[in-house]
Amino acid sequence: MELTQAHREALSDVLQWRRDVRHFLPDPVPAATLKRLRMAMDMAPSVGNARPWRVLQVSTPALRQAVIANFKAANTTAAAIYDDEKRKAYNALKLAGLRDAPVHLAVFTEQNPDAGHGLGRQSMPEMLSYSTVSAIHTLWLAARAENLGVGWVSILDPDGITQILNVPESWQLTGYLCLGKAATDDDTPLLERNGWQGHTDTIWREI
Numbered sequence: 564m565e566l567t568q569a570h571r572e573a574l575s576d577v578l579q580w581r582r583d584v585r586h587f588l589p590d591p592v593p594a595a596t597l598k599r600l601r602m603a604m605d606m607a608p609s610v611g612n613a614r615p616w617r618v619l620q621v622s623t624p625a626l627r628q629a630v631i632a633n634f635k636a637a638n639t640t641a642a643a644i645y646d647d648e649k650r651k652a653y654n655a656l657k658l659a660g661l662r663d664a665p666v667h668l669a670v671f672t673e674q675n676p677d678a679g680h681g682l683g684r685q686s687m688p689e690m691l692s693y694s695t696v697s698a699i700h701t702l703w704l705a706a707r708a709e710n711l712g713v714g715w716v717s718i719l720d721p722d723g724i725t726q727i728l729n730v731p732e733s734w735q736l737t738g739y740l741c742l743g744k745a746a747t748d749d750d751t752p753l754l755e756r757n758g759w760q761g762h763t764d765t766i767w768r769e770i
Contacts (some may be wrong), residue, residue: 577707579750583618584712586746587663596709597666600742603705609694613679616695617734621667629727630669630739631661637718656759659716664741669724670699671734693735702740712745 583675601618639658642653661667672695674688684690703713721736752762 580751581703581707582712582745582752584714584741584743584745585660585753587665587712587714587741587743588746589663589665590744591665592711592743596711599709600702600705601674604698604702606651607694607701609679609697609710610684610690610700611679611682613676613682613691613694614672615676615678615682615691616698616737617671619669619671619728619730621669621728626727627661627667630667630724633719633723633727634659634716637720641718652759657751658715659718660741660743663717663746664714664743666697666742668740668742669728669736670695670738670740671725671730672737674733674735677730692737693733699738699740706742706760710744711742714741716741717740755768 597620604616604618607616621630638659642650645653672692674691676691699715706713716739719736719739722734724739725734749756
């Protein structure tokens with residue numbers, strides 16, 4: 564299949580409007596949409612075709628509350644590294660949409676998958692986690708094409724999350740995602756709009 568200018572423009576729009584969403588509407592995400600997102604992840608590349616990502620949709624209220632408590636503790640610890648002025652700015656940021664997002668996805672990497680037979684990860688075993696990150700980004704773009712937003716919650720204690728969700732020891736937390744309809748659409752990163760960090764160009768040099 565030869566892609567056209569229309570494909571390039573559509574992809575450019577999806578990339579431009581893909582944002583890390585922290586403000587969600589409570590509207591449920593249809594099961595058919597979630598199935599399409601899972602199928603999009605099925606098409607993501609992976610080292611040795613190992614498909615190491617493992618996704619848990621966290622719907623049980625008690626488990627969600629435990630994840631929120633984990634975030635609050637980690638967030639308090641993270642805020643402590645800043646001086647008073649910067650800490651005030653940090654605490655003013657909304658850094659997760661855990662309470663509002665209708666869908667929570669915990670994405671793990673299986674560290675010892677049988678699939679792939681070890682190809683491509685003998686000298687760089689981290690390629691398994693990189694493969695999961697690629698699958699998450701594929702999901703993220705597919706969600707945007709469905710007019711949904713994704714927020715990646717990184718302020719968590721990963722060991723605590725693995726215990727809360729009672730996953731196998733070989734599963735390593737790679738990403739905890741909030742998914743749903745964004746409360747507002749914006750093509751500017753939230754941290755840039757709030758004055759925390761401006762957008763920078765990719766460093767790309769030919770040597």
